[in-house]
Every structure is written in structure tokens, then in C-alpha cells.
Amino acid sequence: MNNLETQLPHSEPCERNKHAIFNVLAPLLAHTEFLLEIGSGTGQHAVWMAKQLPHVKWQPSETEHYLNMLQPRLDAEAPDNVLPPLTIDVANYPWLPSTQENESPDVLLTCNTLHIMSKHHVEALWKHAGLLLQAGALAIVYGPFKYNGDFTTPSNAGFDVWLKQRDAVSGVRDFEWVNQLASDNGFECLTDHDMPANNQFIVWQKLAAN
Ligand SMILES: C[S@@+](CC[C@H](N)C(=O)[O-])C[C@H]1O[C@@H](n2cnc3c(N)ncnc32)[C@H](O)[C@@H]1O
Secondary structure (H helix, E strand, O other): OEOOOOOOEOOHHHHHHHHHHHHHHHHHHOOOOEEEEEOOOOOHHHHHHHHHOOOOEEEOEEOHHHHHHHHHHHHHHOOOOEOOOEEOOOOOOOOOOHHHOOOOOOEEEEEOOOOOOOHHHHHHHHHHHHHHOOOOOEEEEEEOEEEOOEEOOHHHHHHHHHHHHHOOOOOOEEHHHHHHHHHHOOEEEEEEEEEHHHEEEEEEEEOOOO
């Protein structure tokens, strides 16, 4: 993951997908003030997108273990509207520090994470997103999904095998399972975009409590 030219941690897939993600994400952020990104990785999405969205206060985050992958790019390249990164493991709540406890993100964004983290962590992500986000806020997930138990392409089936060999808890998730978790925690699915390289960009919205 090292770009020899810059010495910053670098992800080639992240570089390849950032334009396509931005094209569907940016129109949704026209009135967004505060975006929380879960699993920011190398920070390439945060830095590149936030530069083009100066009205968005972009809060990147990573697990403690991978914070050192995120921090160098933020130190080197982040515009003023990117906040210092938070250490967030979705399993541990609250996600925001006490200094931000009165803030609630308008948008939660997470790219390429649900197939990496365990199912237990996916459940925790939705439980805690449901606690943090207020009515009207969006939760956006980018990554590969299965539908009705089927992979969208043979290459995604191969990717799932590769993921599980690397870490048995990983795997391409079923849309229906994720959508049920979202629904159980107060979200409704608004849109599901087919994206390049067999990925999806799925938008849920937090509903008003009954
Ligand atoms: C494939 S990387 C994606 C990074 C970046 N979002 C991107 O699209 O390039 C998966 C990310 O999920 C994060 N992740 C895995 N388990 C997590 C957890 N329990 N809580 C928060 N993030 C987690 C990892 O730390 C890693 O940065």
C-alpha cells in the first residue's frame, strides 16, 4: 500500500473509485454540514472529496490499529474542512468524543468496509448509527453486495472466496440482511446505484421515531 513517490499510504482501488463515488455522492451533500466517515483507510476519499466540498465538515475515522494509515495523508494534504481523525471501532459507542456529543452527522459514509468487518461489527454499525443519527440523516454504504443470495458477478464470487481466505469473518454481505438491520434501527432505503467494478452505492435515510 505504499506509493513510493509520496511515501503516503496509498490504495489503488480507492484512487480508481473516487470519481464514480463522488459523482453520486456530491449531489446528496448540497446541504450537508457534517459528514462522518467510518473506516477512512488511507484518507484518499476524505482529502480529495472534502477539497471539492468546502461547505462540508468532513470527520474521518479509523480503528486504533489502522489510524497510522490515515494520519499521514491528513497531516500532509487535508484541507481545513477535514477534522482531525477520530478513533472509531463501530463496536464501541459513543463514536464521537464528549466535545462533539451534541453534534449529529447529517451523513454517515462508509466505503468498502462491510465486507471487511465481521457480521457482528456490521450489526453494531447499524445499531450505533441508529443511536447517533437523527431523523432525515443519510447513511451511505459503498461496496459489493449479494442479492437474494446471489453474487452480482462471478468476479464478486471470487472476491468473496479471497476475502474469506484472508480473514474468515469477512465476506460480501447480503443486501437483504443489511437492509433488515438498517430497517430494525430506524432507516429506510432510498436508492441503490449500480457502480463500476461490480459495486453498489446504497443510501438509507433515518426515519422519524414513531
Ligand atoms: C478495504 S478498507 C477501506 C478503506 C477506505 N474506506 C477505502 O474505501 O479505501 C476497510 C476499512 O474498514 C475498516 N474497518 C474494519 N473493521 C472496522 C471496525 N470494526 N470499525 C471501523 N472500521 C473498521 C478498516 O480499518 C479499513 O480501513
